[in-house]
Amino acid sequence: MNAIDFLRKDKFSLAGVVILVFFGCLGLAGPLIAPYDPWYVNRDKEGNPLFLTTPDSTHLLGTDNMGRDILSELLHGARTVLIVGFLTAFIVVFIGANFGLLAGYYGGRIDSILMRITDVVYSIPFTPFIIVLVALLRPSILYVVLALSLLMWRAPARVIRSQVLGLSKRPFIKAAKVSGASDLRIVYLHIAPNIMPLVLLYLATNVAWAITAEAGISFLGLGDPGLVSWGRMLHLCYMVGAIRVAWWWLWPPGICIILVTVAIYLISHAFEEIANPRLRKR
Amino acid sequence: MHQDQPLLAIKNLKKWYAVRFGLSSLLRPSEHTYIRAVDDVSLDLNRGEIVGLVGESGSGKTTLGEVVVRLQRPTSGMVLLNGTDVSAIRKDRLRRYYRDVQMIFQDPYETLNPRFTTAGTLDEPLKIHFNLSDTDRRERIDSTLRVVGLDPPDMFVDKYPHEMSGGQRQRVAIARAIILNPSFIVADEPTSMLDVSIRASILNLLKSFKQNYGVSILYISHDLSTVSYLCSRLAVMYLGKILEAGSTDKVLQDPVHPYTKALISAIPIADPNVKRERVSVKGDIPDALHIPLGCRFWPRCSKAEEVCRKEEPGLEELQDARTVACHFAV
């Protein structure tokens, strides 16, 4: 049974997917439906800036300490978050899957080399690395994506490698060799389709993970200052000391981040069952 | 290419796997223990012949089949197909080899890629070897499916393996093996995991390949009954060596080696009115790391004597093209 059938049956993972898809749509359409420019300082009829106003009919989620509309910030932030999420996830899975496929299939020296590299990457602690990298380079969104994806491919690499190790021994792969297929053909045409469920799940979980990681980086002040993001909203809210006062500023981005994290866990639940056929009901 | 040259000639083939045991390999780095899966095997197969390779678990028969098909490389010895040394073929020339030689595997539930439809599975060898148009490929797939009994082909081309029964899957695997018109097929226990009523049809199918297309088959099995049905000649393997070889009918009627006698006598008979005479054998097959010195069968042999413990008997030729590896073969 393939991934789609599975998701249809398991309500938890379905909910996770729905949440991610919702935020995906928000990311795409967000800036188009945002009522205000997120950088614009909103003023009242007398021209006074609307600092930290509570939610009302003109500003559904209120304004921040500079008078910027929170709802618009949220919607624009969704797009940043989406870009970071998908780009990171794609890079992570691309590197990880290829490492895993080649190491698992070829074995021997190629496996050793690839896995030693993976081991080295495993030994690098995540947060300090991010901090150092972003501190050395300009804080820009591309570097954030780079920082996130340079380390995270290590886990999919290992897991996919072990899957591929098992797959390579199976008779249908031997049959592919006897049909005359070249090694690369076997890896990408015969083995890769069999790890797709795992790859898709790593993609989904990494999107969600990257989003929360980006929020963390931005909260630490290492994010791109020129882009709106949920983490940056939290960062500012904290820095100006409004965290105890402006619930309308704190909660929306916080809840969005939480929802996305919950989505990870819901999908990971499915991840285990798809990856381990014995857990599936045959 | 000589006409009277055997199609396949296996000469003194050995396939040994090195096994290293943890700490001891650090202390004595040069001491490897080997699993001697195939230990000096010689066998010929002529054009249009079905030869049976019989053995129980640990006999090395599957390993031998894989070496012949170049899934593994020999440790020493040669495999000659039409006079060409198979293990010397370079990787880029290997594709050509696979147009002549194919393999059928044992487990029908593992032999097909679960992500490929029947059409996808059968397209692969065609795409790899030939430059045919889509319609030509489809035609070839259809006619091959008909040959293996999956008729009408339209009912099966778009099915995934999990939508088919074990027998149907094995037929697709056989179709994959014959779609390139090979001259030689290695069949590794193709029926042992199938239901009894399907087994017969697969065996008849293999028989028809030999009769109608002149395909030669190396038929590997532990089941002497299927071997006796299909094969004109057979070889009995035990712990990596051939102990007896000859014409199927004669070996079954008049086995010489004690192991062959024991094997034949152990087969239950589906007729309640016939009593069989059991030749008793002691103990179990030793594991591949502890092959007995001397004749490898001596610990279980009722006729074993001093010479059997010391010297390993070579394959001697008796009359009627029978070869036996036993000190008391005469």
Next chain:
Amino acid sequence: MLLEITGLRTYYRIGRDCCRAVDNVSMNISKAENLGLIGESGCGKTTLAKSILRLLPRNAEIVGGSIRFLGTELVDMDEEDIRRIRWGQISLIPQSSMNALNPVHRVGDQVVEAIKIHQRMAKNEAKRRVEDLFGLVGLEKNRMRDYPHQLSGGMKQRVLIAMALALEPSLIIADEPTTALDVITQDQILEELTRLQLKFHNSIMYVTHDISVVAERCHKVAIMYAGKLMEYGSVSDVFTKPLHPYAIGLRNSFPSLRSKSLISIPGSPPSLLSNEKACRFRQRCPLSLDICSEREPTMIEARSKHFVACHRCNETEILTSLEHDREVWQTIKGF
């Protein structure tokens, strides 16, 4: 009568469908008698064996019929009582026995465990029992301390036989006891079972697809197909003069050292999900007529103590022609 199965029905619930794994099956086993339950994969024989011991999975249920063991009804017995019968009176050598042993425990301990679960016994006494059992099945006593991976296939099978004999049951159900074993080991194991039978006077139900094992070791045979019983009688009657087309087809297609021709039965077994009132074998049967699609044949005593479920079982001349005529099998209309 040791075991009397009458009209047993065991159904599986798969989603909204109902799989009739065992559909109105009856058979008996007497003391010190062996019954061979023959059938191919999916015919319901393993489900039948599990029904007797109530080892069915959660989605399976005995929906009808009776299983009487020494006169006591087993079907409606509660869990406590069944547990006492299980192993003490009826034991099982499971299928795929290679995997039936726990890889992280010593084999001796596992047999001791099995004994203690089903009977109150001091550990030392149980250990001594296991020592005796190992000796009985031809294993050396020091093997008790081995882990499963240290034993060969044949030895593992012997451990399972020891486990099955531990409480000296009157009936042992051997579910495919010889698949995955080498020919010589298979023969040794079966000889072992027969020898132990002479000592313990137990009955054995061999559940298998291997008709030659049944021919050699059993007194009675029951042939199942797609959940239903097709033929039932003594081994000599059924094997010498089979009456059901499926039985004949099975015999024709079974390779033996002497067979010069093999005739296969075309097609494959039907799905167990359908509930049509028709003969389940009709689509693969060379003798099928219209009546076979309209009415299910009932089990009748065609000859003395030889039962068969076929509308045409009395047409002996036609049946003899089925025996070796390849053409008859190859021109079946179902295809």
